[in-house]
Amino acid sequence: MTSPDSDEKLDPAVERMLRKLRSFAAFSGILMGFGFLALFGAIGYRVVVGWKSTPASIEGTIQLPKGADVRSAVVTGELIAVTVQREGVVETHFFDLATRAPRGVLTFASER
Structure with a gap:
């Protein structure tokens, strides 16, 4: 059994695979970060636009045809x-x- 402190080099194929896995993990993390940014941006947009477009109250009378x-x-x-x-x-x-x-x-x- 080897200790983690040993200076043994890994097989080149294993090193390539580890580099690929690290790059996939980094890509996945970046993609997830952009997803969260898009989600919170959409929520923020809806909150701000909702405040602007919603009238405080609607009052008045609308005339409809007789018998409606x-x-x-x-x-x-x-x-x-x-x-x-x-x-x-x-x-x-x-x-x-x-x-x-x-x-x-x-x-x-x-x-x-």
Whole structure:
């Protein structure tokens, strides 16, 4: 049994293999470091952008067509999307988030 302090040289093939393993380990460590940087960068970006884009509160009234039954309402970006059912027809009305002005209507119809 040899001690770790012995000055014996390793076989050249074993040395090459150890160098390869060290380089693979270094590459893996660098790749993992970049992965962590990307992850924390994405989280930080989302936190900062989330603070800027989320309004403190949304208040106001949106005028819908007479007889419209609201099914859902979603705030996305700078739009408010309100899905309503009126006279058996499903429609999604889009409104500007800042001014509450109508931006468009999308009507859904089933194929006959």
